[in-house]
Amino acid sequence: MTSNGTSSNNKDGVLMQVEHLKKYFPIEKGFFKRTVGHVRAVDDVSFQVYRGETLGLVGETGCGKTTLGLTVLRSYQPTDGSVEFNFRDQGMVDITELNRKELKPYRREAQMIFQDPYTSLNARMTVRDIISEPLIINKLCAADEIDDRVAHMMQVVGLDNRYMRRYPHAFSGGQRQRISIARALIVNPSFLVADEPTSALDVSIQAQILNLMVDLQEEFGLTYLFISHNLSVVKHMCHRIGIMYLGRLVELGTRDAVFENPQHPYTQALMAAIPKPDPDQPSGLESAPGEIGNPANPPSGCAFHPRCSHCMDVCREVRPEFIKVGDDHYVACHLYDEVEAQT
Numbered sequence: 001m002t003s004n005g006t007s008s009n010n011k012d013g014v015l016m017q018v019e020h021l022k023k024y025f026p027i028e029k030g031f032f033k034r035t036v037g038h039v040r041a042v043d044d045v046s047f048q049v050y051r052g053e054t055l056g057l058v059g060e061t062g063c064g065k066t067t068l069g070l071t072v073l074r075s076y077q078p079t080d081g082s083v084e085f086n087f088r089d090q091g092m093v094d095i096t097e098l099n100r101k102e103l104k105p106y107r108r109e110a111q112m113i114f115q116d117p118y119t120s121l122n123a124r125m126t127v128r129d130i131i132s133e134p135l136i137i138n139k140l141c142a143a144d145e146i147d148d149r150v151a152h153m154m155q156v157v158g159l160d161n162r163y164m165r166r167y168p169h170a171f172s173g174g175q176r177q178r179i180s181i182a183r184a185l186i187v188n189p190s191f192l193v194a195d196e197p198t199s200a201l202d203v204s205i206q207a208q209i210l211n212l213m214v215d216l217q218e219e220f221g222l223t224y225l226f227i228s229h230n231l232s233v234v235k236h237m238c239h240r241i242g243i244m245y246l247g248r249l250v251e252l253g254t255r256d257a258v259f260e261n262p263q264h265p266y267t268q269a270l271m272a273a274i275p276k277p278d279p280d281q282p283s284g285l286e287s288a289p290g291e292i293g294n295p296a297n298p299p300s301g302c303a304f305h306p307r308c309s310h311c312m313d314v315c316r317e318v319r320p321e322f323i324k325v326g327d328d329h330y331v332a333c334h335l336y337d338e339v340e341a342q343t
């Protein structure tokens with residue numbers, strides 16, 4: 001078992017190994033911008049991403065899932081911890097140690113699909129220029145090949161390539177998200193962070209984009225880190241799911257394990273809060289009363305303890321570590337300390 005409590009028997013299939021990752025943002029005050037504290041957006045998180053899978057990251061707004069996605073992409077420099085990426089030609093490399101120049105190969109391997117296709121595309125660039133920009137920046141294509149590469153990629157994502165010289169405003173939300181996906185895929189990446197990729201779209205369009213992502217994953221062998229607060233979407237898309245609370249992972253397991261046998265009280269509350277077709281059925285929100293804590297001053301011990309109906313004395317003092325509770329299923333909760341003691 002690795003330090004993150006996840007299985008190591010799939011080491012060859014590991015695309016990314018995240019160990020004790022932290023991302024703190026300083027809180028500055030006064031004229032001299034003195035640092036008076038830190039927002040612990042990601043606070044000691046460890047997990048693996050297997051090649052070809054979709055790993056979902058779920059949690060309430062403010063739990064740190066977007067910061068985690070941006071940190072593993074090295075859009076943010078981590079405060080501490082490591083992110084090892086399994087390059088096709090070099091094997092595992094800790095990308096937190098790389099300088100700007102050394103990061104270039106990683107910038108091709110790891111791309112992002114943003115949440116809002118209305119703001120993420122430059123309105124002054126044509127679709128051709130938007131999609132081809134990563135090719136040009138990385139010097140991956142001769143100038144006379146660009147049109148063909150863009151036309152092909154537009155076709156792959158289901159766009160009519162006759163419109164490559166139009167501007168983003170001429171396209172619908174769903175088409176704009178397809179443009180974003182084409183831009184991400186044009187450099188032939190192996191890993192994509194998708195941050196709520198359909199939350200800004202009409203419900204009728206969301207399924208089309210999600211199904212496109214599934215098809216592209218099969219066609220190109222892609223690996224996704226899929227960030228969402230929508231459990232129905234996560235259930236549709238993900239092979240494994242990590243539940244985040246206040247910058248920490250509290251449960252990690254296969255889709256079936258997490259949905260059918262949630263172990264952490266917070267996961268159980270999230271599952272119970274999924275809207276039910278019967279309006280007389282109670283919502284599960286009351287099982288986790290209160291609001292998510294302050295990441296600048298998280299509760300001691302288990303960060304969920306002020307909201308947990310099972311809270312014990314130990315929960316207020318000792319931060320729970322990941323405990324294996326089933327096949328590829330881990331939970332950070334003192335309720336399961338005995339399970340670990342028996343193994």
Ligand code: SF4
Nearest residue numbers: 302305308315333334
């Ligand atoms: Fe509740 Fe304690 Fe488990 Fe935290 S560690 S979720 S407070 S039982």
